[in-house]
Amino acid sequence: MRIKNTMTNINKLIAYNNTDKLSTAQKDRLLQTPFKWVVDMKDNIKVSGILLDEMLSRWDSVTHGFRVGGKTVAFTPVDVCFALGLQTVGITVPLQDKSDCHVKSLFNGKDITVDSMLEKLKDLNREEDVEDFCKVYILFALFALYFPRKSTNVCNVPFSLLDDLNMLDTYNWGQAVYDFLVDSITKAATTYAQGGAAGQEITLSGCSAVLQAVLPQQRILFAQNEELRERIFRLEEGLKLLREEGGSGKIQEDKKRCQQLVNRLFETCTSEDKMDL
Template sequence: MNRLLTKDHFQRICETPFRWCVYLGEKVDINRELIKVMVCRWAGHDVSYRLSHQLVPFTVLDVFMTTGLGIGGLEVPFDECIEGLVGEMFNRKSTSLNDLVEVFNAIVVDKNTDIDVVCRLYIFVCLVVFFFPRKSKVVANMPSRVLDDLDSLCLYDWATGVHKHLVDSLNKGMKKIMAGQIRSSLSLSGNLAVLQAWAVERFSLDGNPINRDFPRMLRWFRYKARSFEIIDDIFRTAEVSTSFKFVINIDDLNAAINMFECL
């Protein structure tokens, strides 16, 4: 999708909280065994992970560090805003992600299509694919109406929305494990990239923390370990880092400052 954006589309999206998405140049791969270990070690009541002999919190700040989404503002209204200008383009009971992408591919090259129309659909696809993915085969429960006014998107607390969705999904996954309903596979919704970045951060799994970018998704680390036992052993025995160490250039810093000034 990013390759199809024009300069005008790029600039318009960069005026929103989802500006970092246009810089993604490669796929964000998720290690499923790592995610499964993280669900098993989830302590829902404390919103934390059990690492070695301590609980380490999973916070909204972790979402911010991975995605660059702002913290603070209005609650994202998932239940109340399911229609809007984007929602009216589709049948929300039958529309799939492929349907969204096909429409986007058609309108992005149409010079007669208003820039905001293209950008709304682009951000909507980002919500469905990356920020709030769900297990449903159809697009459902997305706050499409807030996309009607792109300039007001900075008023919403998107980072907390991503965090809440992940926590809810982790709690449900942990309950299924405790009830013995999961044996070999685990299906989890939400932005799993945030969880993987959390583990990489805490255990320095990338081996070179000084090169970590902000937000983390711009320089993605592919964790290749595929053994549940090996990954679980890291959680049980490895030294845990609870501090953030990151490199941010002046342009990224100015963008972050502008984001908070918008709130």
């Protein structure tokens, strides 16, 4: 069974950041919104399929956390706040927004897709329309980063809220991103628990990249690997003793080699187990 995420489109917005560059006026305006973090994104986001697989198998839909070592590590809106810089107070975000609004009118009644948003950004950039440019830019971010889903057409995004950028700070975006992701994790974990054919795919909507920032990857991937855990614990215990003993040249060299070996164990295992989707 393969776990797919829906975050591939955000890399197109990151590519826009790198190639087309935001003007000073555009960047200054975006920095006045809750989504200021997006303007500085330069590196592609990659989500580990192996990590998602492991985390789905450990999801507790009752407590909203991950079962690790006999305990449950809670996943909360505060985690989203730290990972994405979004506030967790304010008015509830109306994701089911089907009302007509100015942002929709910019696309002249046509389907709103990733490609049409990119084209509209280029058009508005040429026209030097900073306000409308920022509205479409945030629309892209909402669809590709904060509330990504399998659909190719933009939907389940609060279009009308973008008509007034000055009001965006009054909404609880952190809670909205959290609720959307938790709902998707719970559905995907239920399907995962039921099992399926080897080639079956489970799609995880929402900002799944947050999960990589919340839990240290090795804490999940190595939780059942007793042999590796014991090797690492022995090395770390030896490193602790060396620290306590002092600082002769040989001890310092041993400390360095020991730490390098610990780091190498983690780096080797994570790089072999990682699958970018």
